Amino acid sequence: MNNFSRENEGKGPNFYRDIFPYSEVPKIKFNGSENVVDLPEDIWITDTTFRDGQQSMTPFTVEQIVKIYDYLNKLDNNSGVIRQTEFFLYNPHDREAVFRCMERGYKFPEITTWIRANKNDFKLVRQMNIKETGILMSCSDYHIFKKLGLNRDEALKKYSEIVEEALSNGIVPRCHLEDITRADFFGFVVPLVRNFMDLSKKYNIQVKIRACDTLGLGVSIPGVEMPRSIPGIIGGLKKTCNVPSEALEWHGHNDFYCVVPNAVSAWMYGCSSVNTTLLGIGERTGNCPLEGMVFQYCQLKGKKDLRLDVVTEIAEYFKTEMKYEIPVRTPFVGDDFNVTRAGIHADGILKDEEIYNIFDTDKILNRPVVVAVNEYSGLAGIAAWINTYFKLSDKDKISKRDKRILEIKKWVDDQYENGRTTPIANKELEIEVKRYFEELIDIEKTRAS
Template identity: 25%
Template sequence: MYKIVDTTLREGEQTPGVQFSLEQKKQIVSYLAQIGVHEVELGIASPLFSCLPELITYTHALYPDLPCSLWSRCREEDIRCAATLGIRRVSLSIPVSDRHIVTKLGKNREWAEQHMLAGISLCMSLGLEVAVGFEDSSRAGTGFLQHMARQAERAGAWRIRLADTVGILSPGKAGDMVSLVAGSLQRAEVGVHTHNDFGMATGNAIAAYEHGALWADGAMLGLGERTGCARLEELVAYLSLVCEQPGFEVGVLKSFARYVAEAANEPVQARHPVLGDAIFACETGLHLQGLFKDPQTYEPFSPELVGAERRLMIGAKSGRSAIRFQMDRLGVDVGNDDAMDRCVAAVRDAARAKGGALSDAELIALCRVH
């Protein structure tokens, strides 16, 4: 079974200009519990991260079976903060690329390894479940990446999360990276955190699943740094509707998305995958012909599953068969082939003049005249 870590409250709140209130955070947790994600990253282990004590208390009280975690720098003060807050699971972050270790921090690989091991040891001494996240995995040396993963596992980490920090992976390369690390481990599970700089975050997450990852991170609407990360709604819908994995409530996605969109001032576009109001609208003749006969010819899943509706529109791109089918449905007898040709020409001309599809009333009026 593939699993999802939701990071709307951590990575998502790193979106410039986005700041959720405590009440909004509570509502987001409630939505996530309904949807069926496998872990909720509630925030960052730091006294500076607002509302954490109240949010953790709320989550534990209302959703005691919902695993939740905090992202933490590999620093003693942050790890101890997480333990004080009563959280059971932390995800330590440590850089693994030389660009981050050497250029950003002025350290070396030996320091990164020892710093990670010290962090894992402290977590375990405090009774915390510890996962380790490798920052900038996609630009790390492959040998060092494997070595760090093995060392983390031996020290007690139960999950290794590989971060494509600047979103440069393709699905093929994401799969290769996961296969490499997964093949180096004995028991630790592999997860990925993918960014969307080239529009491949969700695709890379799915490819990671297919190559040995059990976990992938997602945020509602793909919120996050720069172009954001993998979209929670796409991961949930794909696993549920294509992979047929049980346990998800895809019908909740749209209301959750609207809630987050309003809170984050991030409107959902009409053609946004899974959520958009226009994703089941069609005007093209060839597609209409198939959709009229069997919606599955051009729809990957039923609109009702995600709270959408099918809109089959007659306009300038509609063909003869689609127009005749629609007129038959409306109870209008167009007549012989010549009359049908005139009707088709009239419909297309009227739609071009209108700049959009025609209503049923407009179709009836046109075809009765012609």
């Protein structure tokens, strides 16, 4: 075993009180260091919906887990972009779900597991014939001293023994370095990970490292002091610890609203894999949303064979089957993510929806752009609503100058002058519009036939 660094021998834990005073908001400090962008050739996404995500919700049924696993496979569409997903194994319900998913025979996402740093837990992994498992390894002094009641030497020895146990059983260990953004990187993380890399060579099995930003404290800006620097953490794991990009994974939380840019930063500075959950479900403010990283991937590497429309199917399943309330303005999946109410925006959409829509949401997500009508919509908003709601072609589109639009606007104005405070529902507006635009009834009949 590699000797532990003696830098902190005889000293107490390092809580970085100048950065994490606790009675104040954490500090971002700069040291002027330069980090070179190092985007790997191959990057991908992993999923922890069934592990970290499920912990924040009512436990999923076996049928729900299998259905969501089907959706993940359908979204990935054999591209390998959504490469792995992880499961608990602790009760018969968990194990049945894993068996049912394994029976599907999907290549992607590969099924992996998660265990505590406990040798007895490997019995479950071996029994299930799983090739890789995540292992919880708290690495900040907050966790080592305060939660585990250990010192650094004891923690290093405990973690190294459990990794060697995995390797001796032919299992790929994925070391979840919990709370790495508050850890003493050079005093503990480096000697620990270097030891893991030595064990990788000894057993000829690559140990994987998951850097866990447990409290969302990571900062993506270059030049930030450790331990909060994502470029510093990823670059350090690669260059100082010799961890290859394909063995590096980032796991972040959204406590400071930075979970997506932080995950992108991990990619950009040499980490091949980012860990996510569907809709960002998870502890406190949640994990990195899988659908968000899918679109970040597309911007960096292209769409490949991903079935992006499945994102809409997944969101609908969570709403209807799981009774999960998605905030309406959530990007890509919220009910209002491509809805406009402002009259000036509606006027732009009336001219060309590309002016105020992020991309062709109808084609890519099966979510046509929508204009909601309220007291501020004006003639343009009503005309735009008609054109989008009835999916009118260019030759059939209604102009805001059509006199019949003015009549509908008078009806809308009357609603609000009489005390209405809510938007006009689509169905009630549809009835009113068809009173004046009878040709729309004929268009619908033609489509139906």
